[in-house]
Each structure stands twice: as structure tokens, then as C-alpha cells.
Amino acid sequence: LNIEKVRLRPLVEEVVGMIEMKAGKPAKIEIYIPENVEISTDSLHFGNVISNLLDNAVKYSGDAVEIKIYGDNNEISISDNGIGIPKGSLPYIFDKFYRVTDGDRYEVGGYGLGLYYVKQISEMQGWSISVISEENKGTTFTIKFNRDEKR
Numbered sequence: 001l002n003i004e005k006v007r008l009r010p011l012v013e014e015v016v017g018m019i020e021m022k023a024g025k026p027a028k029i030e031i032y033i034p035e036n037v038e039i040s041t042d043s044l045h046f047g048n049v050i051s052n053l054l055d056n057a058v059k060y061s062g063d064a065v066e067i068k069i070y071g072d073n074n075e076i077s078i079s080d081n082g083i084g085i086p087k088g089s090l091p092y093i094f095d096k097f098y099r100v101t102d103g104d105r106y107e108v109g110g111y112g113l114g115l116y117y118v119k120q121i122s123e124m125q126g127w128s129i130s131v132i133s134e135e136n137k138g139t140t141f142t143i144k145f146n147r148d149e150k151r
């Protein structure tokens, strides 16, 4: 990884712009990140991490997607109002090639690699990633940048 100090908000805005273009349906994406927040990361990989999480948020939500992105020096979280993840699947979603098949899934393609990548990059940076999800309500992924706290 090529770690450098980057401003979080412009990085996220750039990824959001790309996701909005390819969404193919109305996507209301709100960014709540103060201008002055800086984090140490590999901006290319971090952009891909955010892109994967947003791609999922759009894919696994209905026709009118609402996504909220919160960020500060300690963490970033991405919440959607989508179909959610069944409790029984939560332990596996970061596994290589794992995709949820049970329940009322939308007909969306994928390889089950996005979250595997997200987890790999997070771990390489010493970050922790967690998920809270409720079926038919939505999902929130949170990445905590704070290395000292957890390990």
C-alpha cells in the first residue's frame, strides 16, 4: 500500500460521482463529512473500498435508493435503505465468493468478491470493519480507523 495523508471528503465525493453515473436508478446519496478531515491511507485502494460498499448499497436496495455517508477522523460509515442481510448470512459476507442466495434477493449479478476485497484492504491498514443490518430496513457498514483501540 502507498499510504499518504488524504482529505476524506473530496475522495468520497469523487467515488459518489462515479457511482451516481452508473447507478441506473435514482440514488440519493448524502455525505456528512467535515471538510477538514484527513486520514492516512492508500487513496487508490480506499477509493475502491468505498466504491464497493456504495456499489452494494445501490445494488441491494430498491428503486429509490437512499444512502448516507458519515465520516470523521475515527471512522466512516455507509448506510442504505435496502433489502438488508439475513442474520444467518452476516458471519460469511466477507468470505471469498460468498453471496446471499436465500430470501427475497434482487436479480443482481456479482462474484462475491467485493466485501472480501474491502476486508483485506481494511485489515492491511489495521482497520476494523463491522456491519449492522436489518432485513427490509437497511444496512450500515462502518470502518474504524483507530488502530490502537482494537489491536
Ligand code: ATP
Residues within 6 Å of the ligand: 052, 056, 057, 060, 061, 080, 082, 083, 084, 085, 093, 098, 099, 100, 101, 109, 110, 111, 112, 113, 114, 115, 116, 139
Ligand atoms: P461483487 O461485489 O463481487 O460484484 P457481490 O456484491 O455479490 O459481488 P459482495 O460485495 O462481497 O459480493 O457482497 C456479498 C453479499 O453480501 C452480496 O451478495 C449481498 O447478498 C450481501 N450484501 C452486501 N452488501 C449489502 C447491502 N448493502 N445490502 C444488502 N445485502 C448486501
Ligand code: MG
Residues within 6 Å of the ligand: 052, 055, 056, 110, 113, 114, 115
Ligand atoms: Mg459487491
